[in-house]
Amino acid sequence: MAGLYLEIGEELYTEKPRKLAAFEEGARLAKRAIELDDKNAEAHYLYAANMGSAADTKGIAASLLALDDIKTHAKRTLELQKDHVGALHMAGMMLEELPQFLGGNQAVALDYLKKAVSIDPSYSHARLDLAKMYVKRRDPESAQRELHAIIAMDHPSDAYAWARRYRPEAEKLLATLKPGESAGANAK
CATH class of the missing domain: 1.25.40 (Serine Threonine Protein Phosphatase 5, Tetratricopeptide repeat)
Structure with missing residues (x-):
């Protein structure tokens, strides 16, 4: 589901509030999947991707604040699946x-x-x-x-x-x- 929210936010929605809501819901779902299985590479990736897209939608300040979290989950994805x-x-x-x-x-x-x-x-x-x-x-x-x-x-x-x-x-x-x-x- 987190991947679907990412795709909807990127490809279907054009209004900033709807895009942001989709990315935030995708991040929430991916975070829940990580809580259930920390070795789920796709969940780490989808969390980072949705967080990054949400941060980009919010602007540069939000992107800088989210950067470490995004890097951590992208790195974890590649640790689990190179x-x-x-x-x-x-x-x-x-x-x-x-x-x-x-x-x-x-x-x-x-x-x-x-x-x-x-x-x-x-x-x-x-x-x-x-x-x-x-x-x-x-x-x-x-x-x-x-x-x-x-x-x-x-x-x-x-x-x-x-x-x-x-x-x-x-x-x-x-x-x-x-x-x-x-x-x-x-x-x-």
């Missing part, structure tokens, strides 16, 4: 976006995203974020490879989000790239 694609994606994005003094590390971030995509090549969200990392690093050929892979997916693991968000965003970003050029360091 190939958990969602946690690899989440950890990679945290490392990419955080400043170094808060634990950010862009080189390691890239490795996490590469690993997530190698484990699940049909996970379009991670692949799109990897493409954006390549754009930021001024590697348009690698970005184009990832973007073409997203657009050509036959069976994306997140089909609804792929059709609605990730494929259109990949097409738009691809249109801005030419070999040897970067679309800019601020691709989001």
Whole structure:
């Protein structure tokens, strides 16, 4: 159920209060699952993901306050299941976006995203974020490879989000790239 609330908050709701309520309920359910079984990797991941999405919805101050809790549960997920694609994606994005003094590390971030995509090549969200990392690093050929892979997916693991968000965003970003050029360091 925590995963359903995460998906509803991310993909269906557009109003901030409804999104926040979905993420908070997802976090509550995941926390309960952790209380029942601390070795449940998916529960730790869903707690971190719902908490992170709720914090993002609230703003930067809430994100900073929730950061340690999110990191703890993402790390615990990977301790329990080292190939958990969602946690690899989440950890990679945290490392990419955080400043170094808060634990950010862009080189390691890239490795996490590469690993997530190698484990699940049909996970379009991670692949799109990897493409954006390549754009930021001024590697348009690698970005184009990832973007073409997203657009050509036959069976994306997140089909609804792929059709609605990730494929259109990949097409738009691809249109801005030419070999040897970067679309800019601020691709989001």
